[in-house]
Amino acid sequence: MTDATAQFYTDNDADPSAIKPGPVAIIGYGSQGRSHARNLRDSGHTVIVGARKGGNAEARAKADGFPVTSPAEAAKAASFIAMLTPDMSHAAVYRDQIAPNMEPGDTLMVAHGFSVHFGQVAPREDIDVVLIAPKGPGDLVRREFERGAGVPSLFAVHQDATGKAKAKALAYCAGIGGTAAGAIETTFAEETETDLFGEQAVLCGGASELVIAGYETLVEAGYKPEVAYFECLHELKLIVDLMYEGGLAKMHEFVSETAKYGDLVSGPRVINDETRARMREVLRDIQTGAFARDWIVENQAGKPRYNALLREDLEQPIEKTGQRLRERMAWLQPGANAQAAE
DSSP: OOOOOOOEEOGGGOOGGGGOSOOEEEEOOSHHHHHHHHHHHHTTOOEEEEOOTTSHHHHHHHHTTOOEEOHHHHHHHOSEEEEOSOGGGHHHHIIIIIGGGOOTTOEEEESSOHHHHTTSOOOOTTSEEEEEEESSOHHHHHHHHHTTOOOOEEEEEEEOSSSOHHHHHHHHHHHTTHHHHOEEEOOHHHHHHHHHHIIIIIITHHHHHHHHHHHHHHHHTTOOHHHHHIIIIITHHHHHHHHHHHHHHHHHHHSOHHHHHHHHHHHHHHSOHHHHHHHHHHHHHHHTTHHHHHHHHHHHTTSHHHHHHHHHHHTSHHHHHHHHHHTTOGGGSTTHHHHHHO
């Protein structure tokens, strides 16, 4: 374990000319692709979008005023190609659309290192390969950029064929607002493995299983499902928001003394050495590639296990209880935020 403080790269460390005159090709126009394209354009870069003809992405990009062509044609026209399609599509998109149309010295960028780190994409040796990962969803990346700020980002260089890969990565990062908030240099391995671990052990897998276990424990003990839902799921937002805004210190500041004492004496009874051992197992599966191999094979098979597990997850009693209760929460209904702003 290391306590070394990461270096933050700022706008002063970035040279926009490193990816000019362009154009920059955005392949994939989802949440991140759309925010990257718009931010880059507003930063003075020339942007083209590569999207499937006749699809929603093509229509949305054209509505936003971008020239849109096929992924292959976009890759051929650009010297910096941002592959922002879903992870499991990377192998085919790179092999069939991008690689044949790149010139020596061009740059391939991804926003998550999965496909490169686990060998689904084997980049040509004559190109630069970089990663830029904003630590927030696409709409936040856009909103913060529009107000002159930015979302902290990670960047990494996997392959430096030109000796200019880092400069290009920082230039792109600056173009989307990442260096305005500060960018941290990492590696493809570190970004990929920590991202997967966070999702599985804490943010998605860990949090959802903890919520479900708490709900089931109360219901099995005879408490009303609705009360259990409020205590184990609904109020989680309060705690998460406090921690997001100010870490453990702000959470402790705004909860009661009783809650704080319960946190300190009972938290370690639930998340204990056995839990940490299971977390280390999850991390080992990620580090060894076992999880990646399982997920790749599952996709190749049409995702039967994934679909069955997802269906089972969404049919749990807590989901039915929550649906009934959320119908009574006017602020969660469609259009509620818009009405409140009027």
